[in-house]
Amino acid sequence: MKVFLDTNIFMDLxxxxxxxxxxxxxxxxxxNGRFEACASYLTFANINYIKRDMPRLERYxxxxxxxxxxxxxxxxxxxxxxxxxxxxxxxxxxxxQYQCAVAAGxxxxxxxxxxxxxxxxxxxxxxxxxxxxxxxxxx
Numbered sequence: 001m002k003v004f005l006d007t008n009i010f011m012d013l014x015x016x017x018x019x020x021x022x023x024x025x026x027x028x029x030x031x032n033g034r035f036e037a038c039a040s041y042l043t044f045a046n047i048n049y050i051k052r053d054m055p056r057l058e059r060y061x062x063x064x065x066x067x068x069x070x071x072x073x074x075x076x077x078x079x080x081x082x083x084x085x086x087x088x089x090x091x092x093x094x095x096x097q098y099q100c101a102v103a104a105g106x107x108x109x110x111x112x113x114x115x116x117x118x119x120x121x122x123x124x125x126x127x128x129x130x131x132x133x134x135x136x137x138x139x
Contacts, residue, residue, distance in 0.1 A: 006111035
């Protein structure tokens with residue numbers, strides 16, 4: 001199973017946030033080979049930007065750590081062009097993330113920001129909590 005992880009899942013891993021425990025569990029499952037964790041190239045650019053107040057070497061170290069065991073998906077012109085054809089979508093960045101997931105053949109999108117994805121997402125869409133519940137139910 002290919003699981004697309006949105007940027008906020010990685011932010012949950014790097015900070016003490018509401019869904020940090022679920023994010024760590026998902027990350028550990030992927031590290032243990034239970035499924036393939038995927039993230040777009042854009043996710044790591046987003047983390048770099050969000051963490052811009054952190055010293056550069058610490059920020060790069062964090063990104064290297066988060067990238068471990070994660071398939072990094074490319075972003076390309078076709079994905080951008082497809083996203084640009086959806087001018088009515090509220091969150092362009094999430095739409096770009098979704099285009100990466102679709103192009104890579106991901107089976108599910110995991111995000112704790114399902115509200116913005118619901119506008120356009122045709123893949124199964126789950127919060128980190130819902131993903132874990134379903135994952136363990138199916139084991």
